[in-house]
Amino acid sequence: MSSYLVLARKYRPRTFPEVIGQDVVTGVLEGALREGRLGHAYLFCGPRGTGKTTLARIFAKCLNCEKGPTASPCGTCERCLGAEASSEVDVIELDAASHTGIDTIRELRDEAIYAPMRARTKVYIIDEVHMLSKGAFNALLKILEEPPAHVCFLFATTEPHKVLDTILSRCQILRLSPLSLECIVARLDEVFASEGVSAEAGVTTELAYAARGGMRDALSQADKLLALAGDEPTLADLRRLGGEGGAREAQELLDHVENADRAALLRGLAAFHGDENELVDRLLEVLRIATVLAHCGAETPLVSLAGEERQSALARGERLGPERLELWMSELVRARERMRVLPSQERTLLELCLLDLSRSETTMPLSELVERLRALESFAAHPDGPRSDDGGFAPARPAPTPPGTPTPARPRPKPRTAEAPAVSPLPPAGAPAPPAEDRAEILPQPPPTPAPSPLASLWEPFLSELSRKHGALANVLRSRGGAASWREVESGVVHMELEDLQPDEDKLTGDRSNQRTCARVLSRLAGRALDFRLVSEAAGSRKTSGKAAAAAPKKDAFTHRVSDLFGGTIEDL
Ligand SMILES: [Zn+2]
Structure with missing residues (x-):
């Protein structure tokens, strides 16, 4: 029976080029070997499992290869073979965690003065060196002060701050980073x-x-x-x-945040039984990858995820846009800090943060806010100019057009995900806008001669994509609305009229964030930004339901433009 070698040993790097993710450290060591500038003591520090002892062993092999010292050991001489079989008598490995006392180091000191038996250099690899006792450190210091020419010390530690300064100052310190x-x-x-x-x-x-x-x-x-x-x-x-890293949970939670489905978000959090801090790490990692893809494009080598995972990260990056992603990351980092201050409330603080993120209004990127203000300014200056804003969630917008010029169709990147069905986009939003008076109406009258709706072809793809994001909402739209129930009441604004809503359905369709979800799905399918309102037959327009809104003067176009751009309801004027 052949003996089984664990993967970590079987795939342990044997030369510097095989070491991944530590280019700086391998570069320093290779340079030292090439130039012959070799020190007597090196300290490898870094988190566990990042390759500290692996690098030390490779370095020892480089020092002793019969063709060396060399940065590329031959791998065939007696010294190289001995090093690979861990049978080299002149390479001594010591685990300081189990030999903390002064006697071990004294013994080592007595041996170190003798020349190596076969190799060029006697190498001591001391792992977890910070565990040595004070006496042991002092004994070690004596050797380091006057090291014999044939000796090299390679120390490894996860906690360099626990190593005496006098030792540190006699070592070349090599910092290994956690692998990405x-x-x-x-x-x-x-x-x-x-x-x-x-x-x-x-x-x-x-x-x-x-x-x-x-x-x-x-x-x-x-x-x-x-x-x-x-x-x-x-x-x-x-x-x-039990070895899952929580990546799946993180993805799902972020989906709920994005869809503003707060009930599902809280249920998802309740079902997570791991560590909150780790979950925040996962959330940050998911967002970071989406951000890198959003900035650097689908083909960037900075992200090595492949296949479906890459596609879904890319889609998230496109949906949210880099600015919102960065904002979300900052908020999570802040939540992480608060969790450190108030560890007894970690769960609550995380819930609060994610609930907050699910409200797009409270985490609007500054640029989006500025753009909306600009749109408002230009509207105030030229109230008869064409509309240019959809008031929706679409994260990346081009700069607003100068007032008075017709709005061209907004260029949008083609959806890169495979799930987007091939449909012809709606006609561009270049049609003349209705006069300002009409725009201010809550529910504009349908045109006298109804034309076949260009939206009709999008109905099925819209419902099928929406049902993936929000099944309950899609069902209500199917049963209470239907393909004939929506129309583009003005350029860029789609209304859907719903009939016979039950109270719970009314609540579902009345939620502005659900409407925004619809707007996002529809905009993506149509290939241009569209605002979307669900209008129930009984309650009138969602935006202005309630008596406060009913009391608001209907013809104040500016006020309605403000509420269009920033959301909210009109309480008083
Ligand atoms: Zn060799």
Whole structure:
């Protein structure tokens, strides 16, 4: 029976080029070897599983290769083979966590003065060096003050601040960074491919999320997963193992935030039993990837997610736009700080933050706000000019057109997701706008000669996409509205009339954020920005239902433009 080698050992890098994600450190060491500027003590510090001892072992091999010292050891000489088999007598590894006392270091000091037996350099690799006792540190310091020429010390630690300053000042300090999510995913994909493992989409991402920057953790979790699930592991297997990183939960929660579905958001949070801080990390990571894609485009190598995951991150980036994504990230970071101050209320603070984000008005990017103000300014100056704003959620808008010029159709990026059905867009919004008086009407009268609606072709795609985002809402629109119930009452504004609404349906369709969801779906399908209002037969226009609004003068176009742009209801004038 062939012995099984755990993945972390089997795929441990053996040369500098095989080390991933630590380019600075490998560059420094390779340079030192090439130039012959070799120190007597190096300290590798960084989080667990980032390759500290791996780098130390590679460096030891480089120092002792018979063709060296060299940055590219031959791998075939006796020294290289000894190093790879961990049988080199002149490379001594010590775990300071289990040998903290002064005696170990004294012994080491007595041995160090003797020349190496076979190799060029006697290398001491001391892991977790911060665990040494004070006496041991002082004994170590004595050797470091006058190191024998044939000795090199390679220390590794996760906590450099616990190492005595006098030791630190005698070492070259090399800082390793946690590996990026993309880095770990890419490596796991490679390892799975060469192991003949075909994992369900998303498994390597979940493993990488859970590993929190450490490759060794990712690989050892992968080992357990393969032992449990064989060669075709699924996300369900990973959940059984308890090794899921919360990426799926984070995606779903962000979907609820985006759709302003606060009930689902709270249910989702209640179902999450992990650590709140980790969940915030996951949320931030999901948003960060979407931001990178939104800024750098679909093909950017900065994100190594592939397939469906990349598509869904890309779609989120396009829907929200970089500014809103960045704003959401800042809010989450702030929530994280508050959670640190008030740890007993972590859950509540996270809920508060996400609920807040779900209200697009409270987290409107400044540029969007400025644009709306500009639109208002231009409207105030030229109330008869054409409308140019949809008042909706669409995050990225071009600069407003100068007042008085006709509004061209807003250029929109073609939806890149495969799910968008191929439909011809609505006619561009270049048609002359109705006079200002009409615009101020709450419910403009239908045109005297009804023309066939160009919206009709979008009805089915609209419903099917909406039902993916908000099934209940889509059902109400299907049963209480129908394809004949919507029309573009003016350029860029679509109204849908609903009949016989039950109270709960009335509440659902009255929610402005639900209407915005409809607007987003419709705009995407139509290829241009459209505002969308659900109008119930009984209650009149949503926007102005209630007696306060009824009392508002109907012909004040400016006031209604303000409420169009910023939402809210008119209380008094
Ligand atoms: Zn060699």
